[in-house]
Amino acid sequence: MGVSRIDKRFEKTRAENRPAFVSFLMAGDPDLETAESILHGLPAAGADIIELGMPFSDPMADGVAIQLAGQRALAGGMSLAKTLALVARFRAKDAETPVVLMGYYNPIYIYGVERFVKDAVEAGVDGLIVVDLPAEEDDELCLPALAAGLNFIRLAAPTTDDKRLGRVLTNASGFVYYVSMTGITGAEIKDRGAVGDAVNRIKSHTRLPVAVGFGIKSPEDARLIGRDADGVVVGSALVGAIESSLSEGKATEQTVPAVHNLLRTLSEGARAARN
Secondary structure (H helix, E strand, C coil): CCCCHHHHHHHHHHHCCCCEEEEEEECCCCCHHHHHHHHHHHHHHCCCEEEEECCCCCCCCCCHHHHHHHHHHHHCCCCHHHHHHHHHHHHHHCCCCCEEEEECHHHHHHHCHHHHHHHHHHHCCCEEEECCCCHHHCCCCHHHHHHHCCEECEEECCCCCHHHHHHHHCCCCCCEEEECCCCCCCCCCCCHHHHHHHHHHHHCCCCCCEEEECCCCCHHHHHHHCCCCCEEEECHHHHHHHHHHCECCECCCCHHHHHHHHHHHHHHHHHCCCC
């Protein structure tokens, strides 16, 4: 695999002595048109890398905010094919910002792995995070994705010991996503110091950048986590901004700016991490 957009983006943020800011958006939330407007404005608001959720009806690792985002998207008719088309329209306007699809294996399996990998590459997807495919199942999706030029990003958690970490990192590329706590998205980080220690432990095993997600809700969270992490991932807070802006479940004129304004504030916190 050659140098990817993800590699280039981390090279850029490393040269600027700051963590990358990684934003999560559920594809199609609260509706396709609004989600597309939000997506196109993310880079200008401070997103270095975009994670785009693939809506799924049984998201076992997600907290309430992201579960509801997926439900809104599915109720609006969002599908994996429409998600890929959304990426393609974004890529037609932005050739540099990395886009990572994040979600669960079931929709990909139903879509067809070979077809999915081909269509993802053609749409301009840069990487995949598939939270319910363990390293023991690399033949299923990871290896075909890598062969096609897609980064395959692995998750590590507080329960991932050194022995398991070696297996998790096998075939990993792009970056390592460190889940800052056990449990689901949207909870509070209880010990930021332990997160920093964990990031440094992972770095001792790999040259890949380490990005931290789950529980980052404020500029101060982003600043503190960004001292050690190569990337700061925010999802539930941004998805919550969408939900708070809705009226009777529908987008309002406040929905798009609510997300961009919050993202701008959070990304500024991350940028201040090493000043």
